[in-house]
Amino acid sequence: MAAPSQAGAESGKGGGRNGGGWGRGLDGHGGGRWARLAARPSLWMLTLLLVLGGIRMAGIFQHFFSLYPVAASTATILFLGYAVPFVIVVRAIDFLERQPPVLQAAAFGWGALVATSAAIAAGTALSDILAKLASPRFAAQWGPAVAAAGIEEILKMLGIVAIALVGRRHLNGLVDGLVYGALVGLGFQVTEDIVFAMNAVAIGPGTDQVPPVIATFLLRGFLGGLWSHTLFSALAGAGVAYAVVRRDRPGLVRAGVLIGLLLAAWGFHFLWNSPLLSDGFGFGVLGAIVVMLIKGVPALLFGLALVFAAERREADYYAALLAGVGDPRIATRQEIAALVSPRSRVRARQHARLRLGRAGGRAVRRLQRAQARLAVAISRDPGAEVVRRRREVLVCRHRLMALSIAASGAPERRYAFAAASAAVVAEAVVVGLILLGLGYAIAALGGS
């Protein structure tokens, strides 16, 4: 596909090789690529803000590490580790059209360095202004909802806009917006959580102690982590992507969707930060947990619905491209059907693992990745890239066939029961750990 076709636009996959007038970031091949990038103002803007944000946050972290080295190290390790499952989920969502690592890193960096450093200054100022215009009590109760939520969501959304300016070609579907938004939010979440943990140390013992860090980790990680910045920014990211990609829709509709999703992000953030129902209906810890679920679960459900819908559109689009090849050596109908959702992809790998062992599972994963790359190449470039990706698929196909031939006659491995049992045990352990964490957090915070 040479250019964003009408079908592509309607399926939520705009862009393509002639990806639009805002500037085609990280596109093109050969030596002229970086020269073209360097001539793009957005790259300089992004670099400048990342450097300034980095300097500001480095100063803040240096302060933490000089005062509380053990607590600061613990917080950094815990919250960076905490980001890993989020990255795994984002990569699963981003399976079909993997975003360039440099743009993913830039999105994370925007959240971790630019948005946080600006939000610290702006949020404090806005809270103070609220105290001056209304009262200190109003600022204490509603400041986090009114000031923090509003300013943070706007600053994070600008990160996705910056990514769109630098790498327009790579923002060509709602899933891309969700992915970049989630990464911006994740960067923000990690840095903010570390800052909160260090504030808990400063307000609490005032000395280099770890328990306030653990309490913050459990509270903000386990109790509030699912419906936090990663989710909110993913919503805003989908809005930006819609506005940028769906050129087939009137400008008003695109602006409406962008504003609507930004308002949704802000609204969920506002609700989460607001003092509404903070008394837990008068039922203590149990009431507080119920209120937390009431405030958080709608955001999670909304986000999941958006992710599934966007993924489905993207998968259908790429599945149609692969089906259009009409070559079962490239992708059979069953493989295309398996490729369209994370669950069916995993199931196909598990099935291969049962038949052919670990090597079989790996071979299917590689084939799936190669098929996804080919589909993306077809959508962008009908030339050399497609030929290269097609060859890649065939190589993966041959490896899989070789494994199948080698394993023919061997009895099928029966790991199903063991695998299912292991999954149940793992889930039970995770739930147990979460409950344990919950108990620890509640105990550490004195039942508050």
Place this chain on the structure above:
Amino acid sequence: MGPAQAGWVRNAVGSLAVLAVVAAAAFGLPVLDRGMAAGRPVAPGVPYDVGGGVTVIPPAAAWVDVTRTRPGLQRGTALFVVSGVRLAIAAGPYRGSLAEAADRLRAKITSAPGYQMAGQARPFATDQGVAGLLGPFNSSGRLGEYAVVVDHDREAEVTVSGPEEDLRRLQRSLDASLASVAFVGGG
């Protein structure tokens, strides 16, 4: 203007817009904040709700700095200013002894560059009858006094600092404020 130039211009305009919004948030809002007066008068002789279940009667003729005052349900802070003297109070949940609370406050004070302790802590009691510890500190050009009061599972930390002359002149009023620290529902 060709398509490439138009694209460059759009990219530049978009980048400047992003830069402008970030700058407005990071620098514009603080400038706007600083342009608005932070001091508000407080009713004389009336207990001021610090938050965290603690009240205090501010010194006579004091102003409250609303940017440093956040009365929350669990925790609260307040900053009163009178002449060149600042009386800051922070209240919140606490589990530990009075001595540990005093150690913690001393550590916080001395962690600020140029601040050091200037003598031993001595016991005192609030008007409510709650026991506390009180001691002196100083920094270049300023003297200060800290006080800690612990009541069951709550504490209040108070620091008073200012030029020696102002502190001496306001001594009685400041002592009265320190003694007026009260735990709502306690005592």
